[in-house]
Amino acid sequence: MAVLRTAALVGAVLLTGLGAGLFYSYACSVMPGLAQVGDRAFVDTMQRINTAILNGWFMLSFLGALLLTAAAGLLQWRGGDRTVLLWIAAAAALHLVVLIVTGTVNVPLNDRLAAAGAPDSLTDPAAVRAAFEEVWVRWNLVRALASTAAFGCLTWALALSGRTA
Template sequence: MAVLFGAVVTTGLGAGLFYSYACSVMPGLARADDRTFVDAMRRINVAILNGWFMLSFLGSLALIVCAAVLEWRGGGRTVLLWIGAAAAFQLAVLVITGTVNVPLNNELAAAGSPERGTDLATVRGAFESVWVRWNLVRALASTASFACVSWALVLASRTPAAD
């Protein structure tokens, strides 16, 4: 039960992060000029690579998988199905991040500056709409994962523990 609770907490933290980007960070940056937008996103992309973020981002899937293994060994199949759904949604978040958002972040980091003749409007245009759209998908998938693992915890708490 403790592993499943940890999965709920870490998954909730991740869902909250993507949600906050979707409804506050990116809409706020959308109002900024090109230089401010590019500079802010570059700084955010560097700052987010820290242990606390990685704990929730990678730890959530690890804990969900651990919870699935524990449930497989002695729990109910209904709980396992909800944990499996949470794992699938969380895996989708990781795949989207690794195949869409991180490559876009890397392209943004590698883009030049106005001093080098780089047009920041073009850099921003290649980044912003795609990144925002896929972040929304991540927000929805991570929220679905959070809902599934939360429901699994509710069901597991109602089920008598196997002796």
């Protein structure tokens, strides 16, 4: 059982790190880079990114991190160290923040951006961008911070679990 607990926790750490890195890279490079382009290019690029990101690799890290964190917590609850469990629970709560923000803010903004139509056909791409960019960037920063904090919690849980094994 200890090997399974450790494997679930290592998997949760790895997938959470991938997700945190993704949101971090948007916050510190992708969105600042796109802030420098024209409105049509911005809309076109974000529409393409929002389509491209819907793939199995992204879903593996995005949903898999939460599932493995929950599995690690359940395995820890069934015979592991309670201190480790508290750090895993904190990470799970932070994962839920990321999931809720994504589902209630970022995805609906992505959907509205897609519904705006092809960038070449937009009469006012600046308005489409204005309705999207600032809010999306702000809430992506929340996702970056929450997922990075979850990564830290899980990393600490893994370190603690190594000391008690």
